[in-house]
Amino acid sequence: MDNIVTIKNMYKSFFGVIAMDGMDFDVRKGEIHCLVGENGCGKSTMIKVISGFYTYDRGDLFINGKKYRKITSAESMREGIQVIYQDFSLFPNMTIAENIMMYDTTSSGRVMVNHQKQVDSAQQVLNRINFDINPNLYVYQLNIAEMQMVAICRAIAQEARLIIMDEPTSALTSSEVNKLLQVVKDLKNQGVAVLFVSHKLDEILEISDRITVMRNGKSVFVSKDGEALPSKEELIFHMTGKSFSDKRNAWNINTNQTPLLETRGLGLQGAFEDINLKLYPSEILGITGLLGCGRQELAEALFGVIQAQSGSLLIYGKEMNPFSSVQEAVAQNIAYVPEDRLTKGLHMNQSVADNAIARIVDQFRNRLGLISGKKTEEGKHKALHTVHIRGMRPYNPVKSLSGGNQQKVGLIKWLASKPRILILNCPTVGVDVGAKEDIHNIVRELAKEGMGVIVISDDIPEVLNLCSRVLVMKNGRIAHEVFTDDMDIESLEAMLADDDLKEVV
Amino acid sequence: MSVKLKSFVKTSQFALLVLFAGTWIVFGLINPSIFSVASFFSLTRACIVPALFSLALMLIMVLGSFDFSFTMVGAFASYCSIFIITELGLPQTPLIVLLLISIAIAVLLEIVNWFLIDKFKLQPFITTLGTHSMLKGMILAFVSTSFIYTLPDSLRKLSTNYLTTAKFADGTEAVLHIGILAVAIMYALVHVLLQHTSFGRKVYAIGANEEAARRVGINVSKVRFFTFCLAGVIVGIGGIIHDSLARCTVPLPPDLIGQELTFVAAVILGCGANLQARGSVVGTFIAVFFLRFVSTNLIMLGIPSYWQRMVTGCILLVSLLAQVRGKRAPQAGKE
Numbered sequence: 001m002d003n004i005v006t007i008k009n010m011y012k013s014f015f016g017v018i019a020m021d022g023m024d025f026d027v028r029k030g031e032i033h034c035l036v037g038e039n040g041c042g043k044s045t046m047i048k049v050i051s052g053f054y055t056y057d058r059g060d061l062f063i064n065g066k067k068y069r070k071i072t073s074a075e076s077m078r079e080g081i082q083v084i085y086q087d088f089s090l091f092p093n094m095t096i097a098e099n100i101m102m103y104d105t106t107s108s109g110r111v112m113v114n115h116q117k118q119v120d121s122a123q124q125v126l127n128r129i130n131f132d133i134n135p136n137l138y139v140y141q142l143n144i145a146e147m148q149m150v151a152i153c154r155a156i157a158q159e160a161r162l163i164i165m166d167e168p169t170s171a172l173t174s175s176e177v178n179k180l181l182q183v184v185k186d187l188k189n190q191g192v193a194v195l196f197v198s199h200k201l202d203e204i205l206e207i208s209d210r211i212t213v214m215r216n217g218k219s220v221f222v223s224k225d226g227e228a229l230p231s232k233e234e235l236i237f238h239m240t241g242k243s244f245s246d247k248r249n250a251w252n253i254n255t256n257q258t259p260l261l262e263t264r265g266l267g268l269q270g271a272f273e274d275i276n277l278k279l280y281p282s283e284i285l286g287i288t289g290l291l292g293c294g295r296q297e298l299a300e301a302l303f304g305v306i307q308a309q310s311g312s313l314l315i316y317g318k319e320m321n322p323f324s325s326v327q328e329a330v331a332q333n334i335a336y337v338p339e340d341r342l343t344k345g346l347h348m349n350q351s352v353a354d355n356a357i358a359r360i361v362d363q364f365r366n367r368l369g370l371i372s373g374k375k376t377e378e379g380k381h382k383a384l385h386t387v388h389i390r391g392m393r394p395y396n397p398v399k400s401l402s403g404g405n406q407q408k409v410g411l412i413k414w415l416a417s418k419p420r421i422l423i424l425n426c427p428t429v430g431v432d433v434g435a436k437e438d439i440h441n442i443v444r445e446l447a448k449e450g451m452g453v454i455v456i457s458d459d460i461p462e463v464l465n466l467c468s469r470v471l472v473m474k475n476g477r478i479a480h481e482v483f484t485d486d487m488d489i490e491s492l493e494a495m496l497a498d499d500d501l502k503e504v505v
Numbered sequence: 506m507s508v509k510l511k512s513f514v515k516t517s518q519f520a521l522l523v524l525f526a527g528t529w530i531v532f533g534l535i536n537p538s539i540f541s542v543a544s545f546f547s548l549t550r551a552c553i554v555p556a557l558f559s560l561a562l563m564l565i566m567v568l569g570s571f572d573f574s575f576t577m578v579g580a581f582a583s584y585c586s587i588f589i590i591t592e593l594g595l596p597q598t599p600l601i602v603l604l605l606i607s608i609a610i611a612v613l614l615e616i617v618n619w620f621l622i623d624k625f626k627l628q629p630f631i632t633t634l635g636t637h638s639m640l641k642g643m644i645l646a647f648v649s650t651s652f653i654y655t656l657p658d659s660l661r662k663l664s665t666n667y668l669t670t671a672k673f674a675d676g677t678e679a680v681l682h683i684g685i686l687a688v689a690i691m692y693a694l695v696h697v698l699l700q701h702t703s704f705g706r707k708v709y710a711i712g713a714n715e716e717a718a719r720r721v722g723i724n725v726s727k728v729r730f731f732t733f734c735l736a737g738v739i740v741g742i743g744g745i746i747h748d749s750l751a752r753c754t755v756p757l758p759p760d761l762i763g764q765e766l767t768f769v770a771a772v773i774l775g776c777g778a779n780l781q782a783r784g785s786v787v788g789t790f791i792a793v794f795f796l797r798f799v800s801t802n803l804i805m806l807g808i809p810s811y812w813q814r815m816v817t818g819c820i821l822l823v824s825l826l827a828q829v830r831g832k833r834a835p836q837a838g839k840e
Contacts, residue, residue, distance in 0.1 A: 077722065087717075094713070106722055110703060111702050
């Protein structure tokens with residue numbers, strides 16, 4: 001047997017909801033195996049079965065050739081299976097060395113901890129993936145990418161034979177992603193298999209030895225040994241059962257009309273300077289650039305989260321000072337869906353319906369100024385009908401939804417206030433292909449109705465697909481203006497990368 | 506060694522120590538007798554009980570949990586054990602037996618806390634608020650309401666046992682009470698336990714992220730059980746020493762019950778339980794002395810007691826602000 005994990009005809013359901021419906025799957029020793037599928041297709045369930053957090057209903061599970069009817073997480077770890085969770089499961093109050101050697105501490109049975117030995121062993125692990133960092137630093141001092149490396153080191157320290165990475169790149173910048181992919185390749189060379197779960201098809205095609213596509217709890221496609229990997233379009237087809245065209249939009253905006261939003265020489269020290277942009281009605285304007293180019297700050301300044309220091313704004317042709325508060329921006333009918341919906345955009349423990357009307361709850365006051373229950377219910381009903389969310393129950397908390405659906409709730413919330421200008425910051429981070437397409441369609445519909453939309457994103461295919469005009473930011477300035485109908489992914493990426501090189505020099 | 510010293514200088518415990526030293530000098534200039542050894546001895550005596558109780562609370566807070574009932578548990582255990590001995594008419598009972606009875610009762614009560622928090626996933630603060638109130642009623646209803654002024658012989662002896670003495674300038678004598686040995690031993694043990702044993706590291710791990718701790722295979726329930734038991738041991742001992750120093754035992758000693766927040770303040774001030782649960786035994790120790798030093802000296806300067814409370818509150822808030830700043834600073838470098 002040279003499979004680490006083999007799953008045959010596995011079934012698993014939760015309270016009648018089928019998560020795995022006759023799944024077949026295997027991971028071989030020392031291979032990089034990618035698992036793709038839309039949110040809710042059963043990927044996470046399968047990972048949790050392999051790592052011993054869930055039991056399964058029917059089927060067979062073999063690990064290292066041994067049949068397991070039930071596997072505990074401790075047994076799974078003993079078989080050399082390690083999961084890098086999206087939250088990394090690290091201990092911020094301990095040093096890197098302590099985190100890496102945590103299993104050793106908990107399971108060695110020794111009473112005392114030898115700190116020096118711990119640091120030495122941790123250093124050896126760090127060396128194995130060429131990660132140069134002081135093992136005595138505390139984990140709370142690290143950034144996301146470094147924490148991820150520590151989590152990987154912890155898995156290696158446990159003599160992992162299979163490392164499962166659940167969407168490891170969703171929070172990383174592009175250079176960090178490249179570093180991670182290099183580490184994955186190094187691991188493979190050292191004989192460690194990696195099961196890589198990701199939404200980003202480009203990465204997957206770059207590193208995979210094999211790809212399994214999962215849909216509705218079944219394996220619908222497995223790439224064969226020795227054969228070329230499928231194209232991106234084929235993968236998307238397998239994932240969704242539909243084919244999406246990679247269409248471009250021609251820029252056919254009438255420039256004689258008054259722009260909804262215009263900025264003149266907008267600047268903020270250390271973030272951006274001399275920003276001149278115009279957003280016309282019905283336009284979807286893209287703003288892209290590398291992390292730290294000022295796009296984030298610009299978005300926040302346009303919504304009054306932070307205040308620009310110089311320049312001025314023209315809203316619907318009326319000149320005004322840069323917003324000093326969110327209230328001022330809201331008063332101008334501007335809506336902003338932030339990048340991190342978990343912490344900034346939504347009330348995770350509140351119900352979907354309550355979130356949907358959170359922006360407009362003031363409209364439901366009766367004559368006494370109190371919130372009217374009846375009006376509120378009507379409002380919720382109306383708001384939830386603007387965007388379709390599959391399988392959503394209005395009174396369940398938002399956190400029960402998948403990432404893509406949460407993002408839709410974020411959209412609903414702002415659409416309920418009927419904005420004329422909508423600013424979307426990385427609207428589809430961590431969202432699967434199907435939900436992404438849904439969100440794009442919603443945005444296109446909104447633009448058709450006359451809304452001006454600004455999409456800020458570093459997802460180049462998304463920007464090209466959605467926008468007709470794209471501004472490329474670099475070092476806080478708008479470096480290029482691009483019309484997407486004569487632009488391909490490679491040249492736009494090159495435009496960003498070129499800038500990147502110049503920065504290094 | 507110098508590296509270790511350097512890293513200690515950077516900690517918030519060191520900052521606290523500097524603050525303490527500064528305050529000491531300021532008060533000392535107003536009242537020079539504060540610089541005397543005798544003054545230090547009497548401060549030490551006043552710190553013995555708060556130090557033990559704060560240590561128990563710190564353990565539980567490092568675990569990421571909370572116990573509001575710990576003072577009541579200690580008072581309950583010591584009052585019951587002395588009450589039993591007195592009722593049985595055995596004033597000759599040796600100290601060790603008294604301690605063991607008290608520890609047994611305290612551990613049992615902390616196990617009740619553990620059971621409610623661990624098995625029913627109850628919110629620790631509210632749960633222990635409940636057990637605190639329940640014990641308060643139980644001791645009066647089922648045990649006794651009377652004050653016991655005649656302590657067992659061993660406790661009376663303990664109350665006058667001292668290591669050494671020193672004289673104030675005016676000739677009054679202050680003693681270094683033997684109870685400080687108990688404090689020193691307990692603190693040393695807990696320090697070694699938390700910093701140098703795998704059990705201690707597990708406690709920190711659970712305090713940081715319970716789910717992650719489970720994922721690395723830590724038996725969270727078990728570690729929590731032993732931590733609560735250990736807290737029970739400490740307050741069991743603390744209760745007996747408290748009664749010995751007070752030279753009597755009462756069901757609801759006013760310097761413990763109702764003073765919980767002072768102990769919480771000491772733990773937080775000593776960085777024993779900031780949001781990241783980076784607990785510190787050393788810090789708690791310094792903080793207990795510092796808070797007690799400030800309040801004692803405010804009394805000696807004739808400042809009304811409500812000022813003391815205000816000062817304690819201010820110190821706590823300022824230290825929290827400092828800790829939050831210290832925590833944010835490295836994070837600002839993120840992204």
